[in-house]
Amino acid sequence: MKITIESSRVVKPTYQNGSAPSTNNHVRLSVFDKVTYSTHIAVIYAFNPPTPSNLAIEKGLSKVLSEYREWAGRLGEDKEGNPVILLNDQGVRFVEATVSSKLRNVLPSKPTKEIQSLHQCLYGIEELVQVQLTRFTCGSLVVGFTAHHQVADGHATSNFLVAWGLATRDLAVNPIPLHTRDTLFKPRDLPLIQYDHQKIEYTNKKYTKHMTTIYDDNSNEEGIVIHKVHFTNEFISKLRVKASTGLVKPYSRFEITLAHLWRVITKARGLHGHEMTQIRISVNGRVRLNPKVPNEYFGNLVLWAFPRSKVRDLINRPLRYAAELIRAEVAKVNDTYFKSFIDFSNSDIIKKEGLVSTAVMNKLILSPDLEVDSWLTFPFYDLDFGSGSPYYFMPTYFATEGMLFLLPSYLGDGSIDAIVPLFNDNLDTFKMCCYNLD
DSSP states (O other), rough: OOEEEEEEEOOOOOGGGGGGSSEEEEEEOOOHHHOOOSSSEEEEEEOOSSSOOOOHHHHHHHHHTTTTTTGGGGGEEEEOOOOOEEEEEEEEEEEEEEEEEEEEHHOOOOOOOGGGGGOOOOOOOOSSEEEEEEEESOEEEEEEEEEEETTHHHHHHHHHHHHHHHHHHOOOOOSBOOTTTTOOOOOOOOOOOOOOOHHHEEGGGGGGGHHOSSOOOOOOOOGEEEEEEEEEEHHHHHHHHHHTTOOSSOHHHHHHHHHHHHHOOOHHOOTTOEEEEEEEEEESSSTTTSSSSOTTOOOOEEEOOOOOEHHHHHSSOHHHHHHHHHHHHHHHHHHHHHHHHHHHTSSHHHHHHTTTEEEEOOOSBBOOEEEEOOOSSGGGGGSSSSOOOSSEEEEEOOOOOOEEEEEEEETTTTOEEEEEEEEEHHHHHHHHHHHHHH
């Protein structure tokens, strides 16, 4: 796929009635912004023709940035050395590109290295958002979108994308984002740290070299394949019925699909029975904090659950065992846990002990563990620039063995697409097991 870059420029916010705010202000990163991944994340959207013009989409972007000023700013520090977002309206990168072929002839069904050309580079850039519009001879449009994770989590970013579509269609941005990241998460008058956050969300800087397998041997990537699995709603329902018999609250689509994948991937890896395996699961704090944080909150509000098991138990015991581990550990990341984390993160322990976040994306191999990004509840398919929803959506190529993505299928029938990076040597066993109900 040969991409021709036609133009590249910066798009800045447009304010109604010329009432532009000061560009000398800043907002401090919250405790949840600081503990999350410090990197850009990229997604790819594909739209069938007819589609709005690039100019219309650019104008919509400029308008919506006036409500989401953080994206048009830059990361920096205040006078005390605290990490902040500078609300300086420096703008986002906007790139126009073309491909001299039809989209259906070149767009893969799963993330590959080639799709990285459909979005801008993720490294060494100052813009917090980058947009690439790529036009194809058939009239189709691909939107490559990258955003810095420390500014917003998946929930907030998907709300922004929906708002961008509304602005492009000259509709009011609704709901208006809630900008309270620098005031909302204050420690309690009597801090109460009840969990070992120093070893869960944080770790000592001197130990980080032992906690990851770094990209120090690029040849290892050649042994990793990105596999895409489609689980029909019927298959997921059968798994749920099988595991949920006798329960008042059946396991959710997420719980049962992840439990199934955990078991199948562990089998495919051929791990020893005495080894421990765990999953890192993102948990949205908006519905778990009391009082609840509105869905309109713009920023990061995620911590993680870590269900663990011995390999032999995970494989030999029924599916319900894995699903219950997932449910139980996610349930523990509740209001008490979030408030304990807020108290811990506002203390001086992090600075005194030289702690750094355990949320890193420089791993090549996660085995025997897994990490999952579930986008099942995000309204990514609600992005509409005026000609309807995208017919295709996927994350970019990310070749980390064991890093799973769960996506709602474009079919809209409750089915799930799972992006599963595996060692090539494990792929045949995975395929043999992945649709087995046992």
